[in-house]
């Protein structure tokens with residue numbers, strides 16, 4: 001939408017504001033009267049997701065994806081409140097991952113709508129732990145020890161784009177690779193790891209700042225005295241990402257982590273794959289690279305016959321609502337964990353201010369305080385909206 005204006009309560013303050021824009025750029029943000037009494041309208045910076053493996057039937061791990069397929073994925077993400085994501089590539093043979101990155105990057109570079117939606121890359125593998133449970137759905141046979149040369153190849157393939165690299169710091173050469181990645185401006189998260197407390201500490205000293213989907217990519221049963229959760233939570237300097245679908249992290253653990261860590265240390269991510277963002281009555285047999293997966297009636301994505309999860313079918317807005325349900329906090333607060341916090345973790349801004357391209361979510365609530373409708377406005381794309389089901 002190139003020009004327009006909208007009035008609603010600003011999500012961070014609850015104070016009504018009017019935001020106006022022209023040619024896709026915000027021209028004015030000013031105090032306003034209350035929105036019409038019949039509607040409770042809120043304005044929010046859109047959701048940002050640092051881990052999207054696919055969406056709306058499009059599997060990001062496939063070769064030869066087209067611009068049209070990427071449009072379908074980013075438009076469905078926008079409809080569900082998310083205007084910016086990191087395109088996530090999971091463990092495969094290293095040359096295949098680099099080729100995939102270069103191919104998608106060439107499509108993104110040539111298309112304005114894709115450029116504003118796919119703003120960087122999350123490389124989750126192949127430098128992960130092959131141990132059962134810790135490897136998750138990643139194929140241990142394709143895993144590698146990282147070297148500075150791998151990191152250089154990644155930077156070359158991605159140009160100057162933002163990169164988030166998730167690796168297991170116990171792999172040989174990992175500390176040196178973390179140092180190199182940080183020198184080249186990448187963010188480094190630990191994940192799919194059974195690193196010792198000392199290895200985690202050394203990874204943080206080398207520049208790692210996050211832990212990817214804490215509570216997942218570990219065995220069902222852990223040593224009660226010493227396990228990867230305690231070690232990560234006990235290491236100062238690490239932010240963590242959490243998947244707020246109620247399955248990946250149990251509601252009690254989810255609440256506990258929110259009590260233990262400061263709000264700025266917690267980033268919510270969907271870890272969505274192709275099954276996410278589809279109507280729930282569609283058959284849900286999907287792929288993640290070479291893996292064939294199925295989505296249960298419970299919405300959980302599994303490898304047939306196995307218990308481990310393989311990404312999620314959660315949409316960004318569902319994540320906000322389920323996090324609110326689990327923590328008992330207002331959705332306005334959990335919204336920030338899926339918008340402001342991931343943006344800040346990557347060093348981006350997520351503000352509604354004059355001079356920024358217009359990117360806004362407009363949320364309508366009913367008299368019972370439940371969210372009914374989400375509309376997402378973005379400078380380089382058509383406005384999208386979705387009805388929300390408060391009971392989901």
Ligand SMILES: [Zn+2]
Nearest residue numbers: 124136213217
């Ligand atoms: Zn993972």
